[in-house]
Amino acid sequence: MKKKLFLFDIDGVLMKVGLKPPMDYWKIAVQKEFGIETSINDIYNIGKTDKAILIEMLAFKGVKNSDVKKLQLTLEHLGQLGANYIEAHGVAAVLNADKFVAASKQITCVGLLTGNCTRRALAKINALGLSGYFSPVIGAFGEQAEKRSDLVEIAILDAEKKTGIAFAKSDVYIIGDSVRDIWCAQEAGVKVIAVATGPESFETLQKEKPDFLFEDFSNAEEMLQQVLGA
Numbered sequence: 001m002k003k004k005l006f007l008f009d010i011d012g013v014l015m016k017v018g019l020k021p022p023m024d025y026w027k028i029a030v031q032k033e034f035g036i037e038t039s040i041n042d043i044y045n046i047g048k049t050d051k052a053i054l055i056e057m058l059a060f061k062g063v064k065n066s067d068v069k070k071l072q073l074t075l076e077h078l079g080q081l082g083a084n085y086i087e088a089h090g091v092a093a094v095l096n097a098d099k100f101v102a103a104s105k106q107i108t109c110v111g112l113l114t115g116n117c118t119r120r121a122l123a124k125i126n127a128l129g130l131s132g133y134f135s136p137v138i139g140a141f142g143e144q145a146e147k148r149s150d151l152v153e154i155a156i157l158d159a160e161k162k163t164g165i166a167f168a169k170s171d172v173y174i175i176g177d178s179v180r181d182i183w184c185a186q187e188a189g190v191k192v193i194a195v196a197t198g199p200e201s202f203e204t205l206q207k208e209k210p211d212f213l214f215e216d217f218s219n220a221e222e223m224l225q226q227v228l229g230a
């Protein structure tokens, strides 16, 4: 069997997300660079990249076509503040997600595809105790594209660079918890394993017709058999 590439989303897949996470660091980062008051709660952020969230938050306050450098600095600041917050407060793991990652790692190449900035993403992976599975770090992150589906190509190229394997799109799977993960995979022409462990329901995900859909990670081996044995 040809080697597959599994690209994991983090929020809602590996890490539990609350309905109202304490995200004051968004407010602080934007205030510092743009001098305006914003709130992450002004927009729907599930499944979006940090870059897209930032642009949308600014647009909500009437700020458009922002300077690229300013956006970059804000994302860097955000990544740092987010990482500090995670290191101080810890994170909650999605039940059995670690078992699925471990089982996947035995037979596939595993990486990350997340809307989170690199720094914040890696702080989460570290806090979850999953760094060993994602080493070397392969994938694509929230500061690298506004559109989530643009992260797929970046992640595939990164995987090729670090493993020497040129993965065909038919061998690439996104593991995500939101409709945006499903759209992302469909737009990019790769497969998607949706898991209803995030804020969006099984039924909501089902409507978008993911290649595979599971309630949770309660049976890692069986999931893998279904996905890879198909």
Ligand SMILES: [Mg+2]
Pocket (backbone or CB within 6 Å): 009, 010, 011, 012, 013, 047, 176, 177, 178, 198
């Ligand atoms: Mg997610």
